[in-house]
Amino acid sequence: MDKPKRRLDWWLVAILLLAAFLYAWNIWEAGSANDYYTAAVVSMTKSWHNFWYGAFDPAGFITVDKPPVALWFMAISGKIFGVYGWSVVLPSILFGIGSVYLIYAMVKRVFGAWPARLSALIMTLTPIVVADSRTNNMDATLVYFLLLATDCLFIAIQKKRPWLVLVSFALIGVSFNIKMLQAFMILPALLLFYWLASSQPWKKRLVTLVGAGAALAIFTLAWPLQVDSTSAADRPYIGSSQKNSVMDLAFGYNGSERLLGQTSGLGGTFGGLNSKNKGGFEGMPGGAPGSAATTKNGTTTKSNGTTTQNGTPPTGSKQGGTPPSGGTPPSGTNQGGTPPTGNKQGTTTKSKSNTTLTAQGGEGNFTPPTGSNRKGGFPGGTRRGGRGGMGAGGGAFNIGTAGPLRVFQSALGPQISWLLPMALIGFISSFVYYIDRKRKWWQLSLQQKHVGYWLAWLVPVMGFFSIASFFHPYYMIMLAPPIAALAGIGLYTMFKQFQGSWKHWTTYLLPVGIAITIALQAWYLTQYYTVAPWLLVIAGILVIAGLFATRLHRFRKIMVGATLVTILAAPGFWSITPTLAGESAGIPTAGPDLLSQGGNTSGGIGSGSVNSGLLKYVEAHQGSAKYLFAVSDASTAAPYIIKSGKAVMAIGGFNGTDPTLTLKQFKALVKKGELKYYYSSGRSGNSSIAAWVEKNGTKIAASKYGSTTSSTQSTNQRGGFGGMGGSGTLYKLTVK
Structure with missing residues (x-):
């Protein structure tokens, strides 16, 4: 008997094309995307050694x-x-599109075509999914592999193939080597689903889980143990670890410190990222926001939204592509000058004698800047001032106030939570809808187990981000798959239940879900617009009234379409903003600020600027030296590595504080001729090395190399955590 031919789902094709447009359009404007990781890609293409270890610089x-x-x-x-x-972002684009397809495939296999289409569409139109899929950060890749692991487990249960359970857990191990402990967030959901859904006897289930645990351990630890067992002299230093160890990086900087607040790598604790300090943080060097002034050499000074280096204030001018750290500039201005009024801006003053750093507010103490009122963006609204700060969506570290409702707050909610109420109500609807009346109440149907899996993914991840002290808003992509699946399935079942008896409580889930969802979305819109929220509320009222008037018996397709358009309009607009702005940022975000700023000004980790005169000078005088020059931090080094393809030593790694070298080791490199120059960019780093350089190095007059500044990024991607900019001091190094 011939197998039935598979029909092409044109709805799916349309959704995937929409995803491809949102994730890839304008990506040629990416510049160097997140230049920290782009510099690593440059280095990794130079040798297998660099490729294997993920070296930041070509010298490894x-x-x-x-x-x-x-x-x-x-x-x-x-x-x-x-x-x-565009080429370094291409994998994220493909993985983002792949995640949409996996959501569709998994939901369709159990619930049918329409729940699958709705889930795929919601995943596609989740703002932070769009933003993350347009950058060379790791998050889009991580989510794809987590969904692939989930799909393998679902197939293993459906087709009774225990070996696929091992593959599923092995993929979690691979995912650990994408973004470490973040991958383990869904382990409880995988274990619970397997135990409840498997038809194997419990003893065989235990044996399978033991094998799955072994596969997880092998694929998790293979790379870290190989690296940590290799002599430190034969491999790069492990960036952002304090002990030159992958396991220390995993359980420290990328582990416990995310939950408790960062205590290493930045010279202080991000204590302000908790509910006490409302989103600020302290101790970050080099111009990043902080919750208190940072002093150097015992001197503290304060300025008003300006940045000075070596005593020369920029007086509002654009200097080297690096804005003052006093907040996000209003639209229509160069990066520099005075921040928008009303913003609790950070301020930084740098000179030989002092460095000052004050905080930018978070969820609790943030006042949106007074931007220019203008028509645009979401139809029918006068635009309010957007949420300024580092990045267009509320700030690189603006994660709201810790608590059970944190993901609904305005700092994180507009990136992920537009349809979160629909997902939660949708779980109730679908769980009840798929009850098998022939079974006992505790015997779950296959569909109930599947919606239970998505809830088991959603709740622990929400719980972690509700209390964690250090993460970026773009990590919210971890919530996108369960929200998409539960909302898509739930919308389908709610429409079905709405046609039932008025006496049954499930009949009212659809209008209640629409009302709560629209209310939340309207509140998010009030952060930016005055008229648009009211238009959305009116549309929601009309839709609910239309549903009650027709009961879906007449005009069914019209009412279903009107409902979907109403609840997807606002998140859909948010989702297209990174596409229209050509954003590919180090701190990806979505929102109207991108349109007014011409893209996310938080581009990479540094300014993305290169002093071409200095580059030519050090290249001409490099000779046989291994490094072009050394700097304190990776944000200064990254654009030079991208521009030249040559090794620049970032002594302190990402933040300038990694203990990679002692002064004795540094002097030995200079004596051997491997290092001839050191660039002092004004960022803090290894104080003993910096002091020795300042005392013993020979200053190279800027007139010898000029101060021409070019950018490795598009104008939409400049800014970030600070970097070299267009000024600093170059030293020639010698050891007598």
Whole structure:
């Protein structure tokens, strides 16, 4: 008997094309995307040694702050097409589209075509999914592999193939080597689902789980143990670790410190990222926001929204592509000058004698800047001032106030939570709808087990981010798959239940879900617009009234379409903003600020600027030296590595504080002729090395190399955590 032919689902094709447009359009404007990771891609294409370890610089001095699996895909793309912004972002785009398809495939297999289409569409139109899929960060890659692990487990249960359970858990191990402990967030959901859904006897289930645990351990630990067992002299220093160890990086900087607040790598604790300090943080060097003034050499000074280096204030001018750290500039201005009024801006003053750093407010103490009122963006509204700060969506570290409702707050909610109420109500609806009346009440149907899995993914991850002290808003992509699946399935079942008896409580789930969802969305819109929220509320009232008037017996397709358009309009607009702005940022975000700013000004980790005169000078005088020059931190080094393809030593790694070298070791490199120059960019780092350089190095007059500044990024991607900019001091090094 012939197998039935598979029909092409044109709805799916349309959704995937929409995803491809949102994730890929304008990506040629990416510049160097997140230049920290792009510099690593440049380095990894130079040698297998750098490729394996994920080296930041071509000399293999130090690694980036994440394992290399996601970077491997970027490096392969860079090797094939050349290293460009679009080529290093291409894997994220493909993984983002792949995640949409996996959501569709998993939901369709159990619930049918329409729940699958709705889930895929919601995943596609989740703002932070769009933003993350347009950058060379690791998050889109991580989510794809987590969904692939989930799909393997679902197939293993459905087709009774225990070996696929091992594959599923092995993929979680691979995911660990993408972004470390973040991958383990869904382990409880995987274990619970397997135990409840498997038809194996419990003893065989235990044996399978033991094998799955072994597969998880092998694929999790293979790379870290190989690296940690290799002599430190034969591999790069593990960036952002304090003990030159992958396991220390995993359980420290990328582990417990995310939950408790960062205590290493930044010279202080991000104590302000908790509910006490409302989103600020302290101790970050080099111009990043902080909750208190930072002093150097015992001197503290304060300025008003300006940045000065070596005593020369920029007086509002654009200097080297690096804005003052006093907040996000209003639209229509160059990066520099006076921040928007009303913003609790950070301020930084740098000179030989002092460095000052004050906080930018978080959820509790943030006042949106007074931007220019203008028509645009979401239809029918006058635009309010957006949420300023580092990045267009509320700030690189603005994660709201810790508590059970944190993901609904305005700091994180507009990135992820537009349809979260629909997902939670949708779980109730679908769980009740798929009850098998022939079974006992505790015997769950297959569909109930599946919606239970998505809830078991959603709740623990929400719980972690509700109390964690240190993470970025773009980590919210971890919530996108369960929200998409539960909302898509729930909408389908709610429409079915709405046609039932008025006496049954499930009949009212659809209008209640629409009302709560619209209310939340309207509140998010009030952060930016005055008229648009009211238009959305009116549309929601009309839809609910239309549903009650027709009961879906007449005009069914019209009412279903009107409902979907109403609840997807606002998140859909938010989702298209990164596409229209050509955003590919180090701190990806979505929102109207991108349109007014011409893209996310938080681009990479540094300014993305290169002093071409200085670069030519050090290249001309490098001779046989291994490094062009040394700097304190990776944000200063990254654009030079991208521009030249040569090794620049970032002594302190990402933040300038990694204990990579002692002064004795540094002097030995200088004596051997491997290092001839040191650039003092004004960022803090190894104080003993910096002091020795300042005392013993020979200053090179700026007139010898000029001060011409170019950018490795598009104008939409400049800014970030600070970097070299257009000024600093170059020293020639000698050891007598």
